[in-house]
Amino acid sequence: MSEAPPLASRSEAPELERVDETGTREFLAFRLGQERYALPLSTVREILRIPHVTEVPRCPEEVIGVTSVRGTVTTVLDLRVRLRMPCERVTARARILLVDCWGEPIGMLVDEILQVYRLREDEVELTSALGSEGSGYVMGIGRPGSSSRRRDASGGARVQEVLILLDGIALMKEYRS
Amino acid sequence: MSQSEDDRARAEFLAEAQEIVEALSRDLLVLEDANKRGLTLPETVNDVFRGVHTLKGLAGMFSFERIAELAHVFEDLLEALRLGRVPMDGGVLDLLFEGAEGFQHLLAGAQRSDAAVDVDVEGLLARIAALEPGAASQRDILSDYDIDPNILSVLTEYEEHRLRSSFEQGRTVYRFRLQLALDAIDTSLAGLKERCSGVAEVLSYLPSSSAEVKDAIEIELLIATRVSPAELRETLDRPDGLLIPIERKRRDSIAPRMDAEAGMAAASLNQAAPEVEPSEDTGSLRSLANVVRVDIGKLDHLMNVVGELGSLRSSFVQLVERLRAHSTDRELIFEAQRIQRGFQRHLGEVQSSVLGVRMVPLSQLFDKLAVIVRQLARDQGKEVQLVVKGAETEVDKLIAEEIADPLMHIVRNAIDHGIESRDERERLDKPKVSNFGIRAFPRGNHVVIELRDDGRGIDPSLVRETAVRRGVLSEHEVGDMTPEDLMEVIFRPGFSTREVVTGISGRGVGMDVVKTNINRLGGAVEIASELGRGTTFTITLPVTLAIISALLFQTRGRVMAISLSAVREALRFEDYALRTVEGREVLDLRGETLPLCRLAELFGLSDGKSVPERMLRTATRRRRVHGGEAQQADDAEVFSSEPPVKSRSGAGFVIVIVVGNRRLGLVVDRLLGQQDIVIKPLGRSLSSVPGISGATDLGDQRLVLVVDAPAIIDEALLGRWLRPSLGGQA
Numbered sequence: 001m002s003e004a005p006p007l008a009s010r011s012e013a014p015e016l017e018r019v020d021e022t023g024t025r026e027f028l029a030f031r032l033g034q035e036r037y038a039l040p041l042s043t044v045r046e047i048l049r050i051p052h053v054t055e056v057p058r059c060p061e062e063v064i065g066v067t068s069v070r071g072t073v074t075t076v077l078d079l080r081v082r083l084r085m086p087c088e089r090v091t092a093r094a095r096i097l098l099v100d101c102w103g104e105p106i107g108m109l110v111d112e113i114l115q116v117y118r119l120r121e122d123e124v125e126l127t128s129a130l131g132s133e134g135s136g137y138v139m140g141i142g143r144p145g146s147s148s149r150r151r152d153a154s155g156g157a158r159v160q161e162v163l164i165l166l167d168g169i170a171l172m173k174e175y176r177s
Numbered sequence: 178m179s180q181s182e183d184d185r186a187r188a189e190f191l192a193e194a195q196e197i198v199e200a201l202s203r204d205l206l207v208l209e210d211a212n213k214r215g216l217t218l219p220e221t222v223n224d225v226f227r228g229v230h231t232l233k234g235l236a237g238m239f240s241f242e243r244i245a246e247l248a249h250v251f252e253d254l255l256e257a258l259r260l261g262r263v264p265m266d267g268g269v270l271d272l273l274f275e276g277a278e279g280f281q282h283l284l285a286g287a288q289r290s291d292a293a294v295d296v297d298v299e300g301l302l303a304r305i306a307a308l309e310p311g312a313a314s315q316r317d318i319l320s321d322y323d324i325d326p327n328i329l330s331v332l333t334e335y336e337e338h339r340l341r342s343s344f345e346q347g348r349t350v351y352r353f354r355l356q357l358a359l360d361a362i363d364t365s366l367a368g369l370k371e372r373c374s375g376v377a378e379v380l381s382y383l384p385s386s387s388a389e390v391k392d393a394i395e396i397e398l399l400i401a402t403r404v405s406p407a408e409l410r411e412t413l414d415r416p417d418g419l420l421i422p423i424e425r426k427r428r429d430s431i432a433p434r435m436d437a438e439a440g441m442a443a444a445s446l447n448q449a450a451p452e453v454e455p456s457e458d459t460g461s462l463r464s465l466a467n468v469v470r471v472d473i474g475k476l477d478h479l480m481n482v483v484g485e486l487g488s489l490r491s492s493f494v495q496l497v498e499r500l501r502a503h504s505t506d507r508e509l510i511f512e513a514q515r516i517q518r519g520f521q522r523h524l525g526e527v528q529s530s531v532l533g534v535r536m537v538p539l540s541q542l543f544d545k546l547a548v549i550v551r552q553l554a555r556d557q558g559k560e561v562q563l564v565v566k567g568a569e570t571e572v573d574k575l576i577a578e579e580i581a582d583p584l585m586h587i588v589r590n591a592i593d594h595g596i597e598s599r600d601e602r603e604r605l606d607k608p609k610v611s612n613f614g615i616r617a618f619p620r621g622n623h624v625v626i627e628l629r630d631d632g633r634g635i636d637p638s639l640v641r642e643t644a645v646r647r648g649v650l651s652e653h654e655v656g657d658m659t660p661e662d663l664m665e666v667i668f669r670p671g672f673s674t675r676e677v678v679t680g681i682s683g684r685g686v687g688m689d690v691v692k693t694n695i696n697r698l699g700g701a702v703e704i705a706s707e708l709g710r711g712t713t714f715t716i717t718l719p720v721t722l723a724i725i726s727a728l729l730f731q732t733r734g735r736v737m738a739i740s741l742s743a744v745r746e747a748l749r750f751e752d753y754a755l756r757t758v759e760g761r762e763v764l765d766l767r768g769e770t771l772p773l774c775r776l777a778e779l780f781g782l783s784d785g786k787s788v789p790e791r792m793l794r795t796a797t798r799r800r801r802v803h804g805g806e807a808q809q810a811d812d813a814e815v816f817s818s819e820p821p822v823k824s825r826s827g828a829g830f831v832i833v834i835v836v837g838n839r840r841l842g843l844v845v846d847r848l849l850g851q852q853d854i855v856i857k858p859l860g861r862s863l864s865s866v867p868g869i870s871g872a873t874d875l876g877d878q879r880l881v882l883v884v885d886a887p888a889i890i891d892e893a894l895l896g897r898w899l900r901p902s903l904g905g906q907a
Contacts, residue, residue: 054880057780075862
């Protein structure tokens with residue numbers, strides 16, 4: 001209602017606002033199918049267990065339906081459809097991420113929540129630097145543990161985990177009305 | 178003052194200023210109307226004066242300098258009008274209207290914090306200055322009458338002006354002397370004034386000191402009237418008062434009665450007068466303080482809370498039922514039932530008062546429309562007489578806000594294109610002044626607004642031609658359309674253009690937007706037109722959006738709701754004969770043909786479980802086990818108070834919905850009963866799902882979609898053109 005922060009005025013630049021003095025950003029990592037994705041932690045309002053979702057006819061395919069989050073009707077998207085991944089049955093590990101979409105929360109179904117990563121600047125490759133075109137949803141690639149300092153600490157022999165960093169705003173831009 | 182406080186104060190000022198300017202425009206229309214009939218309404222001029230004066234003060238306080246300057250200029254003009262230094266005529270009225278527009282303009286600029294918005298205050302000032310003909314040089318009529326100079330000496334300039342013009346209009350002025358109890362003097366005077374209204378004008382009241390009675394005061398009123406003394410006496414209803422006419426002087430009569438009594442009266446008059454005058458002001462202040470301006474968001478919140486209480490009530494009822502079934506403690510059961518009934522009753526009261534608070538009279542809107550009608554007619558040199566009826570009809574504030582633009586659009590169209598020019602009307606032998614009627618009246622849970630002009634009307638053959646030319650419909654499609662159906666074509670996207678000479682066209686937005694906006698409110702718009710005789714738009718709106726009675730039903734396993742105000746009846750499907758007419762299923766209903774629509778097919782609902790249910794089933798089942806709660810999977814359990822009505826053969830039910838004059842039978846599987854629901858919007862991200870007006874929470878965290886009856890009727894009866902490019906259905 002009226003006390004909602006003026007999100008419309010929020011910068012539309014890639015969400016890298018949570019940068020602390022050491023240049024570390026926080027990402028919430030989750031699993032979609034076999035892949036590991038992450039969203040900037042600051043864009044995630046809440047993580048929900050799967051509530052009852054009501055189907056809405058005549059919606060884009062990626063819209064699973066609507067659910068009531070403390071009295072507010074909230075749209076739930078299937079991120080797998082959005083990212084053109086095959087849809088498997090949802091398991092008990094699945095969760096809904098409530099993400100801020102211009103002042104209104106939108107739910108995104110993910111298969112499993114993994115963990116929060118604090119990524120240093122040199123652990124993130126921005127897509128802009130890669131020069132690839134892609135869907136525009138991907139902000140970059142995160143390689144936790146790739147930082148030279150961390151490698152020093154851990155011996156450097158670990159299998160590298162790769163996170164696909166999503167741009168929350170780009171993901172939802174169709175839903176801004 | 179902090180930034181937000183500052184902003185709030187500004188918003189508060191802008192809202193109040195807006196109200197004042199609206200009242201101002203309204204009063205000006207009244208004055209104009211009176212002026213045409215040769216009347217002057219001093220009270221209304223005073224109201225306008227007071228409004229502008231208040232505006233000036235407020236604007237000065239919040240440093241809106243241009244508004245204050247404009248107000249100042251107008252205050253001067255109104256002062257001159259009040260005192261009769263400037264006669265009320267068309268020119269002055271135009272200036273006043275221009276001033277009101279100027280205020281609107283400046284306020285709109287202030288609202289947007291757009292400093293560039295300005296109004297030519299100096300130009301207006303010069304034109305006002307040109308109006309005032311200097312000091313009146315004519316002979317003073319007052320010198321012809323035998324008036325006590327002591328009275329004249331204490332009259333304000335305004336009162337003197339009123340006295341003078343009363344004589345000029347040939348009215349008789351009486352002095353009415355009576356004693357009033359000191360403690361009730363205000364109410365007695367107000368009562369007297371009220372009794373006089375329409376019959377006589379109380380010009381002034383002056384305390385006189387001649388009375389020696391304790392706790393009372395002798396007052397002398399100056400009353401101007403055309404009625405006989407006897408009639409006036411009866412009107413005043415104070416047999417104890419003394420009525421003395423002020424006579425016309427005989428030539429060279431010298432009658433100054435400067436006796437001691439009069440001298441004393443004059444002395445006390447001088448002191449007392451200022452105390453009497455403000456009493457009028459305190460009256461208006463009091464009424465202002467009785468009104469609270471509330472942010473509509475707060476009311477929405479209140480409404481939400483009331484909605485939640487409604488859900489609690491349902492649980493409460495179920496709890497009492499369980500208690501009745503399982504407990505043998507009759508006293509406890511009785512007590513629980515008593516409390517539950519009390520709760521229900523009070524909740525009902527809270528619900529209706531919250532709804533009542535949100536209601537505003539349509540006059541708020543119609544007043545604005547009247548100003549627009551006047552402006553447009555003046556700009557185009559057309560003479561339009563606006564007749565407004567039922568302006569006191571109330572609707573939800575939100576509806577009043579949302580309907581403003583569509584109404585404005587219809588009015589604009591009617592005057593721009595529907596109503597002919599004066600010459601053309603004369604040629605057609607129509608009355609020179611055209612008649613534009615706006616009528617509102619309640620009908621059940623709805624409010625109907627009718628806008629009727631007596632202009633050209635719409636030519637169906639031109640509509641047909643335009644629709645084909647613009648590619649809205651094919652030659653084949655328009656071929657077998659009735660003239661009535663053709664009228665509906667006007668609301669289709671892509672139809673409205675300026676080229677449609679017949680009357681309905683738009684500036685930027687078309688009639689399709691008008692229709693969409695009205696439908697979004699759960700309303701309907703219909704058009705009827707007679708070529709050469711005029712066009713009537715009939716808008717049907719729900720009285721409120723917040724809480725509605727709904728019929729819950731099930732189709733292909735999904736529970737949905739539909740506003741009961743659109744439902745006429747529900748029938749068992751198999752009891753009626755189904756026929757197919759031109760590929761469309763219809764039902765013979767008591768001799769009438771009812772077109773049918775299978776909702777599940779219209780919505781493309783797949784068989785069996787809904788998509789989210791299929792997909793999420795595993796997760797949900799697991800959660801149930803985890804939570805250990807006895808959650809029922811069957812939708813029917815949600816409405817446990819009554820068992821769902823199930824049709825015998827599974828053929829289903831037909832819900833007959835009526836919007837405006839169109840009817841449609843919705844074929845559904847089961848009826849689940851009636852419930853009061855709070856409709857919530859689907860949220861901005863899904864705001865434009867055709868056929869769905871929102872969702873409601875039935876209190877168990879499950880959302881139920883609410884079907885948009887007007888949209889469904891349109892879609893089913895008029896084809897698929899409403900459906901936008903949203904994909905995704907089966």
